[in-house]
Amino acid sequence: MHEKSGRTYHKIFFPPIIKNKDNITGEKLIKRKDDKIKIAEKRFKEYKKEIKKIRKYFIKKILNNKIYYIVDGNLEKKVISKNILKIIKKYI
Numbered sequence: 001m002h003e004k005s006g007r008t009y010h011k012i013f014f015p016p017i018i019k020n021k022d023n024i025t026g027e028k029l030i031k032r033k034d035d036k037i038k039i040a041e042k043r044f045k046e047y048k049k050e051i052k053k054i055r056k057y058f059i060k061k062i063l064n065n066k067i068y069y070i071v072d073g074n075l076e077k078k079v080i081s082k083n084i085l086k087i088i089k090k091y092i
Contacts, residue, residue: 001029002025007023
């Protein structure tokens with residue numbers, strides 16, 4: 001990552017043009033102290049635990065309130081977001 005700006009890179013999916021150099025400034029990139037496999041695995045476990053709670057909450061809401069919507073995930077991102085926001089606004 002570029003420390004000053006927070007720009008991030010990935011070895012495979014978004015590597016810098018010049019190895020270990022920021023694409024914009026050319027400054028040296030750093031590796032975050034928490035950028036380690038064990039920490040990523042821990043975060044993923046926490047994510048799975050929390051997402052289960054969120055799913056349970058929404059499933060209960062859906063079943064109790066008989067709320068059920070289908071959103072076509074094959075549309076453009078902007079259209080999908082717009083459709084989801086329309087649904088959410090009904091209940092806010």
